[in-house]
Amino acid sequence: QTVVTQEPSFSVSPGGTVTLTCALSSGSVSSNYYPTWYQQTPGQAPRTLMYNVNTRSSGVPDRFSGSILGNKAALTITGAQADDESSYYCGLYMGNGISIFGGGTKLTVL
Amino acid sequence: EVQLLESGGGLVQPGGSLRLSCVASGFTFSIYSMAWVRQPPGKGLEWVSTFGRTTGTYYADSVKGRFTISRDNSKNTLFLQMNSLRAEDTAVYYCAKRVAEPFYFDYWGQGTLVTVSS
Numbered sequence: 154q155t156v157v158t159q160e161p162s163f164s165v166s167p168g169g170t171v172t173l174t175c176a177l178s179s180g181s182v183s184s185n186y187y188p189t190w191y192q193q194t195p196g197q198a199p200r201t202l203m204y205n206v207n208t209r210s211s212g213v214p215d216r217f218s219g220s221i222l223g224n225k226a227a228l229t230i231t232g233a234q235a236d237d238e239s240s241y242y243c244g245l246y247m248g249n250g251i252s253i254f255g256g257g258t259k260l261t262v263l
Numbered sequence: 264e265v266q267l268l269e270s271g272g273g274l275v276q277p278g279g280s281l282r283l284s285c286v287a288s289g290f291t292f293s294i295y296s297m298a299w300v301r302q303p304p305g306k307g308l309e310w311v312s313t314f315g316r317t318t319g320t321y322y323a324d325s326v327k328g329r330f331t332i333s334r335d336n337s338k339n340t341l342f343l344q345m346n347s348l349r350a351e352d353t354a355v356y357y358c359a360k361r362v363a364e365p366f367y368f369d370y371w372g373q374g375t376l377v378t379v380s381s
Contacts (some may be wrong), residue, residue: 189368199308246367254307
């Protein structure tokens with residue numbers, strides 16, 4: 154069974170930089186899996202933040218960036234703000250119509 | 264403006280059935296794949312099923328044989344028929360629009376809560 158692993162939690166100071174990662178149990182994450190990042194605050198629906206590794210969705214500030222770091226997908230927030238405090242989910246497309254999500258990272262800004 | 268509005272959630276006993284609906288607006292529904300994604304209380308997102316625009320239907324192993332995804336393009340509506348429901352199916356169910364090449368979910372509904380309990 155394929156598992157996508159993210160850090161369960163992370164903390165960053167306001168104005169700081171943090172990198173969240175997304176690993177695949179079956180091997181390396183590459184652009185072939187179309188890594189996507191979703192942001193979710195409590196009680197709200199997910200919001201698509203970053204797709205196709207490093208393309209920001211409309212309206213997403215440029216302090217958010219995506220990349221492949223080694224064998225993982227990564228989401229970097231540069232200059233974190235209080236309203237970045239959310240859960241972040243990595244999603245991968247496995248082919249044949251199948252998608253998979255990571256367990257999510259709860260980001261605290263303090 | 265893209266809008267996805269789910270309905271049909273509620274309380275159902277184990278072994279029971281429920282049918283979810285998702286009415287879409289603001290885009291040409293028929294040319295996009297659509298999906299259901301769920302989130303158990305306090306937990307992460309889990310992909311459930313996708314109805315491909317031309318490529319058929321796909322299911323997570325956890326729901327295969329119990330859930331059926333369908334769509335009515337004339338009514339811009341996506342459905343999820345859920346049978347033989349279990350306690351572990353308790354979740355908020357989100358409808359999502361899926362883009363192809365690159366493959367990702369670009370718009371999400373607000374979700375409908377399904378509770379399976381006796």
